[in-house]
Amino acid sequence: MVTLLAGRRIAVLTGAGVSTDSGIPDYRGPDSRPATP
Numbered sequence: 001m002v003t004l005l006a007g008r009r010i011a012v013l014t015g016a017g018v019s020t021d022s023g024i025p026d027y028r029g030p031d032s033r034p035a036t037p
Contacts, residue, residue: 020026025033
């Protein structure tokens with residue numbers, strides 16, 4: 001893996017949907033508890 005990535009730039013753009021699909025609760029969803037970000 002290190003040899004594969006050596007000398008290359010990688011950018012990963014994600015949004016809130018990635019974490020909620022992984023099971024991490026959001027603070028804006030209909031079933032979420034009230035919280036201040």
